[in-house]
Amino acid sequence: MDSSSSSQQRRRGGGGGMVSPSHTPRSTDKSARDLRSGDFNSNSSSKHDKEKGVNVQVIVRCRPLNEDELRVHTPVVISCNEGRREVSALQNIANKQIDRTFLFDKVFGPASKQKDLYDLAVSPIVYEVLEGYNCTIFAYGQTGTGKTYTMEGGARKKNGEFPSDAGVIPRAVKQIFEILEAQNAEYNMKVTFLELYNEEITDLLAPEETPKFVDDKSKKPVALMEDGKGGVLVRGLEEEIVCTANEIYKILDKGSAKRRTAETLLNKQSSRSHSIFSITIHIKECTPEGEEMIKCGKLNLVDLAGSENISRSGAREGRAREAGEINKSLLTLGRVINTLVERSGHIPYRDSKLTRLLRDSLGGKTKTCIIATISPSIQSLEETLSTLDYAHRAKNIKNKPEINQKMMKSAVIKDLYSEIDRLKQEVYAAREKNGIYIPRDRYLQDEAEKKEMAEKIEHMELDSESKDKQFLEIQELYNSQLHLTVDLSEKLDKTEKKLEETENSLLDLEEKHRQANITIKEKEFFISNLLKSEKGLVERAFELRSELENAASDVSSLFAKIERKDKIEDGNRVLTRKFQSQLTQQLEILHKTVAASMTQQEKQLEDMEEDMQSFVSIKAEVWIRT
Ligand SMILES: Nc1ncnc2c1ncn2[C@@H]1O[C@H](COP(=O)(O)OP(=O)(O)OP(=O)(O)O)[C@@H](O)[C@H]1O
Numbered sequence: 001m002d003s004s005s006s007s008q009q010r011r012r013g014g015g016g017g018m019v020s021p022s023h024t025p026r027s028t029d030k031s032a033r034d035l036r037s038g039d040f041n042s043n044s045s046s047k048h049d050k051e052k053g054v055n056v057q058v059i060v061r062c063r064p065l066n067e068d069e070l071r072v073h074t075p076v077v078i079s080c081n082e083g084r085r086e087v088s089a090l091q092n093i094a095n096k097q098i099d100r101t102f103l104f105d106k107v108f109g110p111a112s113k114q115k116d117l118y119d120l121a122v123s124p125i126v127y128e129v130l131e132g133y134n135c136t137i138f139a140y141g142q143t144g145t146g147k148t149y150t151m152e153g154g155a156r157k158k159n160g161e162f163p164s165d166a167g168v169i170p171r172a173v174k175q176i177f178e179i180l181e182a183q184n185a186e187y188n189m190k191v192t193f194l195e196l197y198n199e200e201i202t203d204l205l206a207p208e209e210t211p212k213f214v215d216d217k218s219k220k221p222v223a224l225m226e227d228g229k230g231g232v233l234v235r236g237l238e239e240e241i242v243c244t245a246n247e248i249y250k251i252l253d254k255g256s257a258k259r260r261t262a263e264t265l266l267n268k269q270s271s272r273s274h275s276i277f278s279i280t281i282h283i284k285e286c287t288p289e290g291e292e293m294i295k296c297g298k299l300n301l302v303d304l305a306g307s308e309n310i311s312r313s314g315a316r317e318g319r320a321r322e323a324g325e326i327n328k329s330l331l332t333l334g335r336v337i338n339t340l341v342e343r344s345g346h347i348p349y350r351d352s353k354l355t356r357l358l359r360d361s362l363g364g365k366t367k368t369c370i371i372a373t374i375s376p377s378i379q380s381l382e383e384t385l386s387t388l389d390y391a392h393r394a395k396n397i398k399n400k401p402e403i404n405q406k407m408m409k410s411a412v413i414k415d416l417y418s419e420i421d422r423l424k425q426e427v428y429a430a431r432e433k434n435g436i437y438i439p440r441d442r443y444l445q446d447e448a449e450k451k452e453m454a455e456k457i458e459h460m461e462l463d464s465e466s467k468d469k470q471f472l473e474i475q476e477l478y479n480s481q482l483h484l485t486v487d488l489s490e491k492l493d494k495t496e497k498k499l500e501e502t503e504n505s506l507l508d509l510e511e512k513h514r515q516a517n518i519t520i521k522e523k524e525f526f527i528s529n530l531l532k533s534e535k536g537l538v539e540r541a542f543e544l545r546s547e548l549e550n551a552a553s554d555v556s557s558l559f560a561k562i563e564r565k566d567k568i569e570d571g572n573r574v575l576t577r578k579f580q581s582q583l584t585q586q587l588e589i590l591h592k593t594v595a596a597s598m599t600q601q602e603k604q605l606e607d608m609e610e611d612m613q614s615f616v617s618i619k620a621e622v623w624i625r626t
Contacts, residue, residue, distance in 0.1 A: 057370070059117075063146040077381050104391065130283065134298040137368075142375065173249070206238050207238075294408070
C-alpha cells in the first residue's frame with residue numbers, strides 16, 4: 001500500500017528529523033545482521049528475489065480453548081506439530097477417521113506465547129523493513145480466533161510497563177526503535193492508521209474537528225486515488241510524525257479508541273472491519289564516497305475482518321449491504337489470491353478497496369507474511385478447514401520484493417527546509433507584527449471579497465469534488481467496461497480453447513470410430529467362423545443323436561433279453577426248489593431204510609455173537625472133556 005497525505009495533512013513532532021549530521025550505520029551493519037533469525041530473511045538476496053520471486057510466508061496460529069469451551073468440554077480437533085510445521089484437522093466422516101494435514105512455513109500451537117511468535121516470525125521482517133523493503137503482515141481468520149490478540153495483544157499497563165501479552169504491533173514498534181537507537185541512526189518515522197468498513201475508509205488518526213463525525217456526510221472524505229505509477233494513494237490520510245515508541249502507543253490507543261467509539265455509535269462490529277496500521281521509516285545512510293542517501297522502508301500491519309461465512313454471522317436486511325461489502329473485500333482478496341496462484345490472467349485488484357490498498361503486498365514488490373489464526377474447537381472445524389485451505393493456497397503467491405530506491409538526502413530535505421522557512425516567516429511576521437497594515441474599510445472590503453472568494457472556492461471545490469466523483473464514476477465505469485472487455489476476451493480465449501479441444505476430441509472420436517470399424521470387421525470374421533463351426537457341430541449332433549437312438553434300441557432289446565433271462569431263472573428256481581424237496585424226501589426215505597437195515601444188521605450181529613459165544617462155550621467144554 002502506498003499512502004500519501006494531502007495538503008491538509010498535519011506533521012507533528014519532528015524531533016527525529018534527519019538534520020543533525022552524525023554517523024549513520026549502513027543497512028549492511030553487522031550488528032543488525034547478527035540479530036536476525038528466521039527464514040523470512042533467507043530470501044534477502046534482492047537480485048535473486050527480484051528475478052525469481054519469493055513466496056508469501058504463511059504462518060498458522062491456533063488459539064487455546066477459551067473458558068466457555070473448557071467448561072463444556074468442547075472436543076479439540078486440531079493438532080499442531082510446530083517442529084514439523086504441520087497442522088492436522090481430525091475429521092470423522094461417516095464413522096471413518098479422515099484427517100487432513102497441512103504444511104506451513106511456521107506453526108504456532110495453543111501453548112505458544114506472543115513473544116515466541118514475534119521472535120520467530122515477525123522480528124526478521126522488521127530487519128527487512130529497516131533495510132529498505134516494504135513489508136506487510138496480515139492476520140486472517142474466523143472471528144474470535146485471535147487476529148486482534150495476535151496483532152495488538154493485551155492493553156498497555158498503567159505504569160507504562162510492556163505487557164507480556166503485547167502483540168505484533170507494539171513489539172514491532174519497540175524493536176524498530178531499539179534497533180535505530182542501537183545503530184545511533186538518524187531517521188524520520190511516520191505512521192498512518194486507517195479502518196476499512198463497508199468499503200469506506202476511515203482515518204483513525206484524523207483530528208476530531210467535529211463532534212458529529214458519526215454523521216458520515218460531515219466526515220472529511222478519505223478517498224483512494226491512482227498515483228499514476230500503478231499504485232494508490234489515500235488522499236487526505238493523516239500522517240503523524242513520531243519520535244518515540246510511546247508516541248506510537250498513544251497513537252494506537254487513540255486510533256483504537258476512535259474505532260471503538262465509532263463501533264458503538266454506528267453499531268459497527270469490529271469483526272467486520274479491516275484495519276491497516278502503517279509505519280514508514282526514512283533512514284539516513286552514507287555511501288562510501290561520503291554522499292548522504294535516504295533509504296525508506298515501510299511496514300503494514302493488517303488486521304482483517306473475520307473470514308467466517310457472512311450469511312452465518314447474521315447478515316440480513318439492513319446489514320446485507322454491509323456484509324456484502326465486507327464479503328466483497330474478502331471475496332476479492334480470495335479471488336486475487338486464486339488468480340495469482342493459478343496465474344490465470346487478469347487480477348481483480350480493482351474490485352475492492354482492500355485489494356487496491358494491498359495490491360503491492362499481493363504479487364508486488366512487497367514482502368508479505370500472512371498469519372492465519374484458527375480455533376481448535378470442533379464447532380469451528382468447517383471454518384478452520386476453510387482458513388487452512390485459504391492459507392495453504394496463499395503460500396503459492398510469489399512476490400518480487402525490491403528494496404526501495406534510495407534518495408539523495410539533499411533532495412529529500414530540500415522540500416522540508418523550504419516548508420520550514422515558510423512556516424518560520426509566518427511565525428516571525430505574526431510574532432513581530434511586521435505584516436502589512438491596511439485601513440479598516442479596506443480590510444473589511446478585502447475580508448468580504450476574501451469571504452466571497454472563499455465561498456466561490458468552496459463552491460468550486462464542491463463542484464470539482466462532484467466532478468472528481470463523476471470522473472471516478474466514469475473511470476470506474478471505464479474500468480468495469482475494461483474488465484468486461486478483458487473478461488469477454490478471456491471468455492473468447494476460453495471458447496477458442498474449448499473449440500480447439502472439441503476439434504481435437506472430434507479427431508480423437510473419428511480415429512476411435514475407424515478403430516471401432518476395424519474391430520467390427522474382425523468381430524464379423526470371428527462370427528462367420530463361429531457360425532461355420534456351429535453348423536459342423538449341429539451335423540455332428542445329428543449323427544450323435546442317431547447313434548444314441550440306435551444305442552437306445554439296443555439297450556431296450558438288452559432289457560427284453562434280461563427280462564427273459566429273469567423269467568428262465570425264476571423257472572429254474574422253482575424247479576430247483578421242487579428238486580430240493582423231492583431230494584429231501586428221497587433222502588429221508590433212504591435214511592429210514594439205512595437205519596432199518598442197520599438195526600437189522602445189528603440184530604443179526606448180536607445173534608451171530610450169541611451163536612459164536614455158544615459155539616465157543618461148547619468147544620471149550622469139549623476141549624475140557626478131552
Ligand atoms: N493465542 C491466544 N492465547 C490466548 N488467548 C487468545 C489467543 N488468541 C485469542 N485469544 C483470546 O480469544 C478472544 C478472541 O480473540 P480476538 O478478539 O483477538 O479474535 P479476532 O479474531 O480478532 O476476532 P474479531 O474478528 O471478532 O475481531 C480474546 O479474548 C483473546 O484474548
